[in-house]
Amino acid sequence: MILTHHKNLTFVPVYLSLMKVSGFTFIRNAIKFDYPVVEAITSVLPLCNEFIVAVGNSDDGTRDLIEQINSEKIRIIDTVWDDTLREGGRVLAIETNKAMDAVDQGSDWAFYIQGDEVLHEQYLDTLQAAMLRWRDHPEVEGLLLKYRHFYGSYDYVGDSRRWYRNEVRIVRNDKSIRSYRDAQGFRKHNRPLRVKRTEATMYHYGWVKPPQLQQAKQEYFHKLWHDDVWVEKKIPKVDEFDYSQIDSLAHFRGEHPLVMKPRIARSNWTFSFDPTKTRLPLKSKLLHGIEQVSGWRIGEYRNYKLI
Numbered sequence: 001m002i003l004t005h006h007k008n009l010t011f012v013p014v015y016l017s018l019m020k021v022s023g024f025t026f027i028r029n030a031i032k033f034d035y036p037v038v039e040a041i042t043s044v045l046p047l048c049n050e051f052i053v054a055v056g057n058s059d060d061g062t063r064d065l066i067e068q069i070n071s072e073k074i075r076i077i078d079t080v081w082d083d084t085l086r087e088g089g090r091v092l093a094i095e096t097n098k099a100m101d102a103v104d105q106g107s108d109w110a111f112y113i114q115g116d117e118v119l120h121e122q123y124l125d126t127l128q129a130a131m132l133r134w135r136d137h138p139e140v141e142g143l144l145l146k147y148r149h150f151y152g153s154y155d156y157v158g159d160s161r162r163w164y165r166n167e168v169r170i171v172r173n174d175k176s177i178r179s180y181r182d183a184q185g186f187r188k189h190n191r192p193l194r195v196k197r198t199e200a201t202m203y204h205y206g207w208v209k210p211p212q213l214q215q216a217k218q219e220y221f222h223k224l225w226h227d228d229v230w231v232e233k234k235i236p237k238v239d240e241f242d243y244s245q246i247d248s249l250a251h252f253r254g255e256h257p258l259v260m261k262p263r264i265a266r267s268n269w270t271f272s273f274d275p276t277k278t279r280l281p282l283k284s285k286l287l288h289g290i291e292q293v294s295g296w297r298i299g300e301y302r303n304y305k306l307i
Contacts, residue, residue, distance in 0.1 A: 019135050022107040022173065023048035023073075026095035026183075027115045028056030028081060030065055033217045034209040037062075037115035038069055039259040044111055044119050045071055047128055054099035056081045077102050089182025089224045096179035107173045108135050109143075114183070116206035117169075120257040123200035130198045131170065141177065141188060142195040143170035144304060151207040152243040152271035154256060154264050158207075159292075160248040160278075168195055168304050169202060182225070185303035194307045203257060210269050211240035243271050248278040 023044050030037045041051060051073050055063045057080045066076055079098050085091040096112070103110050109131050113119065119127075127143070134140040144166050149158040168185050171177050171193065180187045187193065209217070218241060222231050236242075256264060 019109070019132060020049050020104065020107040021047055021109045021111055021131060022103040023051035023111045023113065024054075024096075024099040024103055025052075025113050025115060026054040026056065026079070026092075026099050027062060027066070028095075029058045029060050030062045030115060032058075032060040033220070034213045035115040036118060036205055036260065036263055038065065039118050039257070039263060040113050040115055041066075041069060041074070042259050043121070043257055044113050045073060046124055047111060047131075048073055049107070050075060050104055052077065052099045052102045054079045054095055054102070056095060075102070086223060086227060087225070091224055092183035093179035093181060096183045100177075100179065101175065103173060105173070109170050110173050111170050112186075113169065113202075114206075116204060118203045118205065118257045118260055120201065120203060120255075121259075126198060126200045127170065130196065130200075134196055138172070139194060139307065140196050141172045141174070141193040142168040142186065142304065144195045144197045144306070145169045146199075146201040147204055148201050148252075149204045149207065150252065151246055151249055152273060153269075154205075154208055154260075154267065155252055156249040156271070156273055156275075157252045158246070158248070159250040162247065164301075166197075166302075166304075167202070168193055180303060187303070192303055192305045195304045197306060203260075205260070211243065214241035214243075215239065244273075246273065246279070248275070249273045250275050 023041070025037070025041065027035065027037045041053065045051060051071070053066050053074060053076050055066055055076055055078055057078075063076065063078070066074065077098065079095060081091055081095065083091075085094070100110060100112070130143055134143070145168075146166055147164060149163045150156065151158045164184075171186050174188065177186050177188045177193065179185075185193075207214070215238060219231070219235055222235055226234070
């Protein structure tokens with residue numbers, strides 16, 4: 001057992017003397033849009049020697065929020081987002097690269113986490129073992145994590161084909177590796193990374209927040225992908241996001257990460273969904289059924305190459 005329990009539900013990673021790991025993320029207006037970025041950073045800190053946070057120009061005290069995290073590992077870099085970039089979410093990849101470029105040159109791995117993702121503490125040992133195992137294998141350029149996407153409330157997870165099942169979140173500390181498109185994955189010399197699969201799961205909470213804040217987030221973030229005409233036509237002018245239009249959900253039967261428990265206890269809205277009443281078109285329903293029985297997702301997009 002390499003990680004040992006310590007006070008306040010944190011861990012003391014003895015293995016950090018064997019290799020160096022840098023964490024990194026970017027964030028802007030975390031308070032305004034209710035991002036669990038403190039929980040995100042805290043969840044991976046035990047695996048990191050340092051953690052780089054690229055804090056974009058915010059108007060809600062986001063920098064102060066990050067400064068309040070009690071860890072000497074955290075290093076903040078201040079950035080300014082290019083708000084003129086409104087195609088394909090490209091600015092998100094640019095901000096990711098700014099954080100990655102600040103990673104210590106001596107690190108073996110760079111652990112990327114977005115501001116609405118949280119690593120469950122049960123996977124700390126799994127990931128430190130994977131990083132140690134593949135550290136001296138340069139052909140392994142990244143490590144793949146599974147994903148669990150929460151929707152509407154902390155009691156439901158998305159189970160249809162609209163949700164990506166895997167993503168690269170640990171990459172070799174190689175500056176030729178770049179964030180791709182809208183910061184969903186990475187590429188090296190414009191090709192997918194060669195990666196190994198891990199048995200760790202990232203918990204994604206981007207679709208769980210008060211309906212008013214979810215609506216505000218949708219109105220703002222669609223501007224990173226589309227022009228004003230598209231946003232005006234496609235995004236309803238309403239006070240609250242309508243969670244009820246989702247196609248298919250399943251009840252979550254597990255335990256949330258410990259760092260998320262206080263946030264979950266503060267949740268003050270309700271959402272319910274009958275998982276037996278899906279809203280899938282016939283073709284999607286057929287493909288969904290095949291996946292549920294076999295685990296095979298036909299035509300799945302993969303921005304990585306398993307080796």
